[in-house]
Amino acid sequence: MSKILFVDDDVLISRMYERAFRISGHEVITAQDGVTALELLTNINDLPDIILMDQMMPKMTGAELLKRIREFNTQVKDIPVVVLTNSMKEEDMNTFIELGATMYLPKMEQDPSNVVLKIEDIIKTKQI
Amino acid sequence: MYKKLSKEIFSKIGFKLLAPYLTISFFSLCLLGGILYFSYQIQSKSFNDVQEEIARNTAGEIQLYISNITKELNLLSKNIACIDDCADDTNNFLIQNFISQNPSLNEISIASKDGQEKYKINRYNTGLSSELHSVPDQERFLGGLKSDVYISDVLILENDLPCIFISVPVFNKTNNKVGVIMAEVDLSPLWGIISKVKIRSTGYVYIVDSKGQLIAYKDISLVKSKLDLKNIKGVQNFFDNKEGFGTYKSFTGENVLGSWQNVNTVNWGLIVELPTKEIFKDNVVVFMIGAISIALSLLFVVIIIYVIYKNLLIPLKSIQEGVDAIGEGDLNVKLKITKEMVGNEIGKLSETFNIMTSELKESYESLETKVQERTLQLDEKVKEVSRSNSELEKSKADILKLLNDIEVEKGKVDQLVIERTKELRAEKSRLLASINSIPFGFIVADADNHILLKNNVITSMLHLEDTPVTSLQEIGNFLGQGFDLNSAIMDCERGKKICEIKKIVFQSKIFRGIVAPIANVEELGEIIGYVFILEDITEAKALERSRDEFFSIASHELRTPLTAIKGNSEMIQDMYKDKIVDADMSEMIADIHDASARLIGIVNDFLDMSRLEQSKISFVKETVDVTLLIQKTCKEMEPMAKLKNLELIFEQPQDVIPPISTDLIRIKQVISNVIDNAIKYTHKGSVRVHLEKIENMLAIHVSDTGQGISEENQHLLFRKFQQAGDNILARDVSKSTGLGLYIARLVTEALGGTVVLSKSVINEGSTFTITLPITTP
Numbered sequence: 001m002s003k004i005l006f007v008d009d010d011v012l013i014s015r016m017y018e019r020a021f022r023i024s025g026h027e028v029i030t031a032q033d034g035v036t037a038l039e040l041l042t043n044i045n046d047l048p049d050i051i052l053m054d055q056m057m058p059k060m061t062g063a064e065l066l067k068r069i070r071e072f073n074t075q076v077k078d079i080p081v082v083v084l085t086n087s088m089k090e091e092d093m094n095t096f097i098e099l100g101a102t103m104y105l106p107k108m109e110q111d112p113s114n115v116v117l118k119i120e121d122i123i124k125t126k127q128i
Numbered sequence: 129m130y131k132k133l134s135k136e137i138f139s140k141i142g143f144k145l146l147a148p149y150l151t152i153s154f155f156s157l158c159l160l161g162g163i164l165y166f167s168y169q170i171q172s173k174s175f176n177d178v179q180e181e182i183a184r185n186t187a188g189e190i191q192l193y194i195s196n197i198t199k200e201l202n203l204l205s206k207n208i209a210c211i212d213d214c215a216d217d218t219n220n221f222l223i224q225n226f227i228s229q230n231p232s233l234n235e236i237s238i239a240s241k242d243g244q245e246k247y248k249i250n251r252y253n254t255g256l257s258s259e260l261h262s263v264p265d266q267e268r269f270l271g272g273l274k275s276d277v278y279i280s281d282v283l284i285l286e287n288d289l290p291c292i293f294i295s296v297p298v299f300n301k302t303n304n305k306v307g308v309i310m311a312e313v314d315l316s317p318l319w320g321i322i323s324k325v326k327i328r329s330t331g332y333v334y335i336v337d338s339k340g341q342l343i344a345y346k347d348i349s350l351v352k353s354k355l356d357l358k359n360i361k362g363v364q365n366f367f368d369n370k371e372g373f374g375t376y377k378s379f380t381g382e383n384v385l386g387s388w389q390n391v392n393t394v395n396w397g398l399i400v401e402l403p404t405k406e407i408f409k410d411n412v413v414v415f416m417i418g419a420i421s422i423a424l425s426l427l428f429v430v431i432i433i434y435v436i437y438k439n440l441l442i443p444l445k446s447i448q449e450g451v452d453a454i455g456e457g458d459l460n461v462k463l464k465i466t467k468e469m470v471g472n473e474i475g476k477l478s479e480t481f482n483i484m485t486s487e488l489k490e491s492y493e494s495l496e497t498k499v500q501e502r503t504l505q506l507d508e509k510v511k512e513v514s515r516s517n518s519e520l521e522k523s524k525a526d527i528l529k530l531l532n533d534i535e536v537e538k539g540k541v542d543q544l545v546i547e548r549t550k551e552l553r554a555e556k557s558r559l560l561a562s563i564n565s566i567p568f569g570f571i572v573a574d575a576d577n578h579i580l581l582k583n584n585v586i587t588s589m590l591h592l593e594d595t596p597v598t599s600l601q602e603i604g605n606f607l608g609q610g611f612d613l614n615s616a617i618m619d620c621e622r623g624k625k626i627c628e629i630k631k632i633v634f635q636s637k638i639f640r641g642i643v644a645p646i647a648n649v650e651e652l653g654e655i656i657g658y659v660f661i662l663e664d665i666t667e668a669k670a671l672e673r674s675r676d677e678f679f680s681i682a683s684h685e686l687r688t689p690l691t692a693i694k695g696n697s698e699m700i701q702d703m704y705k706d707k708i709v710d711a712d713m714s715e716m717i718a719d720i721h722d723a724s725a726r727l728i729g730i731v732n733d734f735l736d737m738s739r740l741e742q743s744k745i746s747f748v749k750e751t752v753d754v755t756l757l758i759q760k761t762c763k764e765m766e767p768m769a770k771l772k773n774l775e776l777i778f779e780q781p782q783d784v785i786p787p788i789s790t791d792l793i794r795i796k797q798v799i800s801n802v803i804d805n806a807i808k809y810t811h812k813g814s815v816r817v818h819l820e821k822i823e824n825m826l827a828i829h830v831s832d833t834g835q836g837i838s839e840e841n842q843h844l845l846f847r848k849f850q851q852a853g854d855n856i857l858a859r860d861v862s863k864s865t866g867l868g869l870y871i872a873r874l875v876t877e878a879l880g881g882t883v884v885l886s887k888s889v890i891n892e893g894s895t896f897t898i899t900l901p902i903t904t905p
């Protein structure tokens with residue numbers, strides 16, 4: 001039972017992943033853009049265990065958001081971040097890894113169930 | 129011969145030797161004469177001096193004689209105490225004494241004041257008183273009375289002896305004259321003095337009194353004859369000038385050199401004369417001696433000349449003749465050498481001369497021979513020269529002809545040039561027309577970047593209508609700081625390659641520029657200019673941008689819903705498995721999932737393909753172990769093969785497969801695609817994958833046992849949207865988009881390899897081969 005913060009501007013996608021995690025027994029909070037996500041992260045008491053974000057978003061890109069997250073003084077900065085993306089470009093991957101992303105997943109290829117499994121793995125790993 | 133000689137002497141030597149000699153002699157004689165004259169003068173002078181002295185001395189002597197007597201008389205006068213009626217004979221005694229003491233006195237008388245002789249003593253009549261006379265009128269008395277001393281003129285006595293009277297007064301105690309002493313003085317001693325005087329040999333002295341009468345002379349007879357000499361020049365001179373000398377004719381009739389001196393107190397003239405003849409005589413002697421010497425020397429000279437002539441001049445003459453002969457060409461002449469000449473210089477000279485002539489003759493002869501030879505040679509040479517000369521003439525004519533031809537050709541060439549220029553101009557205008565029609569800005573510049581041609585398009589593109597530009601640099605500056613045309617040109621220059629400047633921002637437009645060097649193919653690619661093309665790609669860029677936008681939008685907008693469909697349908701399948709009991713419902717959900725998956729595939733393919741086509745894909749190169757990759761892929765695709773009961777076999781490679789640097793994901797994609805196709809189009813049998821190394825490429829052969837592809841269809845294989853099905857019109861939509869191979873080709877080619885159908889036989893099967901370059905990472 002983990003708390004997942006899902007950041008994506010597309011409603012369809014958010015809903016889908018929210019469904020996936022919920023059915024798998026996790027709590028999901030969604031944010032439509034980076035700004036909202038950061039606001040949610042300010043609540044110290046109610047921080048997610050992992051953050052899933054889309055790479056391409058208006059207002060604030062995934063990279064930007066990731067950077068901001070890692071700038072937090074609080075535990076926020078340690079929260080694992082998984083970036084969902086369309087591109088499999090190595091340089092993009094590296095950029096995100098450098099910025100502090102825990103994992104980098106292509107969006108379309110993965111079925112949501114797989115994604116859930118992967119996320120659960122990460123949480124488990126972190127918890128260890 | 130001697131006559132001839134003498135003639136020759138005169139002619140040859142005369143003017144050379146004798147004439148000067150005679151001239152010299154003549155002048156010497158004159159000189160001698162002059163010298164003699166002067167010596168005569170000098171001699172005269174010396175004579176004069178001598179004479180003068182003699183005269184003076186003699187005069188002096190005479191003077192002394194007289195003055196002595198006078199003095200004695202004065203003494204006597206003093207001693208006379210009385211004259212008249214004296215008491216004793218003192219006076220007689222005195223007089224007697226006086227006479228005896230003075231031998232020159234003949235007689236002494238003393239007269240009283242009235243003129244009466246009171247006493248008189250004569251030398252010869254001593255003892256006896258002489259007759260006393262009364263002499264008041266006598267000059268001797270009067271003279272003595274008047275003056276202190278009276279000296280009379282010279283008298284000749286009866287005995288022919290000269291005398292004079294000297295009177296002196298007698299004074300009494302009161303210094304009054306009381307009487308006169310008269311003395312008769314013998315002058316004959318004078319004669320003695322005179323005669324003794326010797327002047328050279330013929331010189332003499334004589335005395336004249338104040339009237340000019342001869343009173344003393346060596347020839348007494350003349351004296352006795354009372355010779356009057358006042359007309360003699362010497363005497364006259366004496367009267368004029370009491371002292372002097374000169375030359376005149378004397379009473380002797382000769383020319384004399386005379387010297388006269390006054391005898392004071394008596395005013396007599398003492399004259400010393402020396403006949404000039406005597407002086408001359410000496411000089412004449414000298415002159416004669418001189419003349420004789422000269423004559424002798426002349427003779428001597430003549431003798432010498434003769435000697436010389438004989439010993440010197442004759443041989444020299446013969447030498448001269450010999451030289452003349454040689455001069456005239458006769459080299460056979462030989463000089464005679466007499467025995468006198470042997471040993472002396474002339475002989476030696478003659479010998480030498482002979483030797484010389486013989487040598488000369490020899491060398492002359494050899495010279496002649498040489499000259500003959502040389503002349504022959506010269507003749508030859510002359511012939512040669514004239515030959516070559518004629519040849520030269522010929523060549524000259526040829527050259528002239530050639531020049532003429534050249535002129536003609538030149539005219540033709542000029543004509544051609546004119547025509548060509550016209551053609552070129554036409555070419556140029558055609559070129560200009562064509563470049564103006566090019567839809568790009570076009571500039572041709574020379575190697576120094578000076579613009580040779582530019583078309584209208586560039587003018588309007590860059591708004592150069594009012595700005596004249598002459599060089600590419602100016603264009604570069606014009607394009608502004610956004611673009612460095614100059615460095616592009618330099619790159620182009622350096623690399624001798626075409627340089628593309630992808631993006632040039634100019635005002636609100638975007639241009640693309642290309643600088644291409646124009647190389648002279650013949651001159652080893654020497655750059656002779658540049659072509660600059662400017663393309664307005666603003667539209668294209670905009671289009672590109674819009675397309676990019678489209679794609680990004682499309683990809684995102686298409687994918688998102690598709691993802692939702694696929695994801696959700698998959699979740700239903702997964703998480704609500706137990707809830708879907710209905711088979712139809714299950715199938716429907718499955719179909720929805722598959723359809724969405726396929727759609728995603730199509731969208732991906734489209735996007736891929738279009739990006740590949742635009743070369744927008746950037747490949748991520750990494751070291752790939754191809755063997756491993758194929759293994760993995762085969763493993764993944766095994767289930768698919770199994771479904772169709774096909775064997776998927778990966779044959780282990782025989783060769784050593786090195787790892788290559790390539791895009792792993794893309795290559796995997798290609799391999800999957802090809803294997804997928806193989807499986808899809810094979811219904812039974814197997815699909816074999818074989819990997820080998822061919823030179824510098826890796827080859828992956830995928831062979832199937834499928835239907836094979838007919839030849840007509842083969843060329844459609846790699847086209848877009850084609851399936852290699854039997855009926856090209858009947859698309860088997862279940863199979864694929866038809867993009868697979870097309871994309872595969874694009875990808876492999878982009879990575880340096882390719883994918884081809886290497887073999888296909890109907891009903892037997894096909895083999896596709898993927899090649900990849902072995903590029904070391």
